[in-house]
Each structure stands twice: as C-alpha cells, then as structure tokens.
Amino acid sequence: MSMRPIPIRQVAATTISPNDDNTWTEVAPSAAGMKADRLEQVTDWLASRLRDRHFGAQLVVLRGGRVVLDRSVGATNRDHARVTPGDRFVVYSLGKPFAALCVHLLAERGLLTLDKPVSVYWPEYGQHGKQGVTVRQVLQHRTGSPMPGRGVLGVLAETFAIPNWAKSIRRVEEATPWFAPGSAPAYQFFSYGFICGELVCRVTGKKIEEFFDENFARPLGLTRTSFGLPRSAWGERVVIHGRGAFLFNWRRMREAVCPSATTSTTAREVAVFYEMLRCGGCAGSARLLGEETILAARKPSSDGEVDRFIKAPVRWSQAFMLGGISSEGPGCIMGRKSSRETFGHGGSSCCVAWCDPARELVSVYLCNKSVPDPIGFAQLRDLSDLILDGCE
Numbered sequence: 001m002s003m004r005p006i007p008i009r010q011v012a013a014t015t016i017s018p019n020d021d022n023t024w025t026e027v028a029p030s031a032a033g034m035k036a037d038r039l040e041q042v043t044d045w046l047a048s049r050l051r052d053r054h055f056g057a058q059l060v061v062l063r064g065g066r067v068v069l070d071r072s073v074g075a076t077n078r079d080h081a082r083v084t085p086g087d088r089f090v091v092y093s094l095g096k097p098f099a100a101l102c103v104h105l106l107a108e109r110g111l112l113t114l115d116k117p118v119s120v121y122w123p124e125y126g127q128h129g130k131q132g133v134t135v136r137q138v139l140q141h142r143t144g145s146p147m148p149g150r151g152v153l154g155v156l157a158e159t160f161a162i163p164n165w166a167k168s169i170r171r172v173e174e175a176t177p178w179f180a181p182g183s184a185p186a187y188q189f190f191s192y193g194f195i196c197g198e199l200v201c202r203v204t205g206k207k208i209e210e211f212f213d214e215n216f217a218r219p220l221g222l223t224r225t226s227f228g229l230p231r232s233a234w235g236e237r238v239v240i241h242g243r244g245a246f247l248f249n250w251r252r253m254r255e256a257v258c259p260s261a262t263t264s265t266t267a268r269e270v271a272v273f274y275e276m277l278r279c280g281g282c283a284g285s286a287r288l289l290g291e292e293t294i295l296a297a298r299k300p301s302s303d304g305e306v307d308r309f310i311k312a313p314v315r316w317s318q319a320f321m322l323g324g325i326s327s328e329g330p331g332c333i334m335g336r337k338s339s340r341e342t343f344g345h346g347g348s349s350c351c352v353a354w355c356d357p358a359r360e361l362v363s364v365y366l367c368n369k370s371v372p373d374p375i376g377f378a379q380l381r382d383l384s385d386l387i388l389d390g391c392e
Contacts, residue, residue, distance in 0.1 A: 016065060018221050018269045024070045024085070029390070032063040038390035039069065045386055050074055054241040055369050056083040058267035061387055062275055062362040068390075070268070074368075077239035088224055088236045088264040089366040090248055094347030095227065095263025098273070099196035100139050100319035101289065101297060102211055107135075108293045111203050114139070114318075118195065121202045125195075128176040137182055138195050139318040140301035144177035146309035147189045158190050159247060163256040168194050179308060185301070185316050186308040193259030197227075209257055219286050220272055225265040228257040237264070242350070242370030267364040274344070274355040274362045298322070298343050304331070321345050323356065330377050335384030349376020352384065363387050 017023045029036040042061075049055050056074035060067070072083045106112045112121055114136040119126025125133070133143045148171040149157050161168045172191050179186055188195070197208035204211060209227045217225055229237055234255075240248045247253055248262075256262050276282065281289035297319035304313045304325055312329035315322035323342025325331035332338075333346045334354040344354025350367040365383055370376065 016062070016067075016272055016275055018266070018272045019223060024067050024268065026068065026070055027066045029068065032066045032068050033392045034063060034068050034390045035392055038386065042069065042383070042386045042390065043071065045383060046071060046073055049367075049369075052369065055367070056087075056238050057365065057367040058083065058085065058087075058089065059366075060267040060271040060362075060364045061390075062271055063391075064360040065275060065279075072267075076237075077241075077368075078235070078237075083238060085266060085268055086224060086236065087238050088229060088233060088266060089238050089351070089368060090229070090240060090254060090261075091263050091265055091270070091351045091366060092261055092347035094270070094345050094351045094353055094366075095259050095261070095265075096192055097297075097319045097345050098212060098216070098225075098227070098263060099193045099208060099259035102200050102208055102215070103135065103139065103196050104293050104297050104319065105215060105289060106200065106203055107296075108290055112199065114296075118199065121199055124173045125198075127173055130175070130177060130181065133177075133181045135199065136318065138188070138192070138199075139297075141185045141187050141192070141307070141316055142182050142301070143188060143195075144179040144181040144183065144186060145175045145188070145191065146178060146186045147191055148172060148175035150178070155189070159244075162190065162258045162261060163252045165194075165197075165257060168258070169198055172198075184308050185305065185314065187310050187314075188260075189309070190258060190260045193227075193261065197257070197259055207257070208259060216273070216288060219288055220269075220276060220283050222265075222269045222272065225269045225273075226263070227259045228262050229254045229264040231255060233264070238368045240368050240370070243348075243372075244370065265366075267366050270353045270364045270366070271362050274353060274364070277343075278355050278357055278360070278362060315340075317343060319343075323354065328374070328377070330373070333377055333380040333384065335381060335388050337385050337388045346377075346380060349373045349380070352380045354384070356388075359388070359391050361387070361391065 059071045061069040200208040280291045298317045302316045307314045314331040320343040323334045323338030324340035326336045342356045346352045353364040355362045
C-alpha cells in the first residue's frame, strides 16, 4: 500500500470565526462552486429526519472557506427547545483526532518521539507485553489492545470507569494485548483518548483539556469545545436518545474527561478546526500546527484492511479515518464517493466530520439520535455522498 504523505494545497489561512454570526451567512451555492439542486437534496434529507420528535442536529458545510450550509434543526429536548448553533452535542469518537493532534504537536515541538515506546514517557504502561508499543502505534490503532477487557462485560467495565481518570488509566496499564502489537489495526475503543491524554500529562505536566485549550481552542476561538462538558455549560447540552442514552445523559458521565467519548462541541466549532487543518495549520495570523505535522497525522497506516476490532475495512492514518472506502460499514461514512485524500472521523453512528482538501470541502454533521450501527453508518454515508454530489 502507498504510505506517501498527501500534499496540502497552498491556501490562505482560515479567518472564519465560530463566534461571529456574520461569518456564518450562507453564500449562494454557485459562489462556492456548488449545485443548488443537489444542496436541496441535502436539506431535504435533513428535513426528513425531523419526523422523529426526539431528533436534533447541526450541519455545517464549507467550501473554500465559504459557508455553504449552516443548519441547526430539531429539538434539544430541554422543554422542546429548538437546537441552536451554540448548543453542545456529545460527539463520542469524533473527538479522537483532537487528542491525537495534541500528541502530534508534542512531537513537532520535540517533546516526544513517535517511534519511541510509550513506556519511555509513561513507565507504568509498559506492563503485560506492552513494553515495546510505540506512540505511533497508539495513533495508528496498532497497539494490539482495543480495550482492557473483553466482550460485553469488558465494554461495560470500561464505560463505567470513564468518570474516574485514575481508574481508567490503571485499566490501560494493566491491559494485556489481544494481538501482537503492530501486527494489525484494532480500534482502541475508549483507551485511545486516555493514552493520548496521559502522554500529554506525563510530558507537559498539564491535563489534556488544558493543553488542548491553550494550543487549539483559544487560538481558534472555540469557546464551546471541550473534553467533557463544563459544569457551567450544563444548560447548553443537547439530550441524547437511542443506544446508551441513559449513560451519556448522566451528568457525571457527560462532564467526565474522556477524549474518545465525552467531547462536547458544536458543528461550527468542529468545522473551524478542520478548516484550520485544510489551510495547513494556520488560522488568521497564527500557525497552530506545521504542515509537515498535519501530513504526518494524515499519512495512511492501513489501506482498507479489516480492522480486527471493528471487523470491517477501514483506512486509518495516524489520527484520522481516511476516505476512499466504498464497502459497507464505518469505513465509508465519509461517502462512497470520497477521495483517498479525505480525512476525518465518526462519532458512534450519529456524528461525522471530514475534510476533502482536493475539493476544498469541510463537512460536519452532529446528531443526538443513535441508531443501530448498520443503519447509522448508512445514513452518514448517504449524507456525505449527497454533499459530494453538490460539487460542480
């Protein structure tokens, strides 16, 4: 498989602001090189889901830094209030790239080396056959340890440990790999975010939420994006429905810091983050990441081989899922028509964010309704394909 970095197109730094409503005025489709009739199909798709009275969603589509769609629909289920652009969704695994890029930034600054074992920075991690697992293998989902436990009981134990960072970290330390580290991709369910977060803490002495806020959120003006919902923002949350809803509506869980599961944010703010990446790491006059760092994060680490935990083909990079998968399942949620340059991530089966640099597209869809995986993945795939069809 090709492991070459995908070039970043030279574009102006993003100036879009998540806090300036004037920034979010939709342009005429033709002004952004989009087809009006195809965008109507996107909004029709969104409207069709409003038949479910529990449904709430945000959708943002940018092309070339211009706002093509910015829609907030449905109810937050707080006295049936309508979803607004500032309401915060829990986005599950969509937060994983935020955590991964914190680690890449440490590597850019020379504070850690991706090809050194995790145990160099976090000695307690190197137990039970994990002593040789490198930081890069963590980012690639190649530690051989998808989660500390196995089966349904393992998932439940890991989930209920989320509000206790120390307990979750001990579980990671005590885990034994299921497969030989480095041998194959095996999606790290919740542990991915905990490992990234603990690495940030061990190297900098700062919690990952503090590091992310200093280096990404504040420079980009992301005032509503956080690993875990701040206590003061409880009234801005969107209530979750469907699988696992009772857990992720539980205040202690929603406020917990787990970069793999409890990130709270808005579609506008996720779009601003991906637009910064599309622009080579620049936002206004500030550079947040080097272009080579972004290329490293996007470099393919598997080319559609079956992930041994997900049991489906996925193109992984070293922070993101990659496009170019046409089969069924989570690997194609960025669209069957997505280019191989596309990078992004899903959140459960109800959220997806991606950037296609060649098409200059950024798309973010956040929803509060989890459905069975095959149905949810198909819905995300179909929405992504409708957006891709809108390009002239």
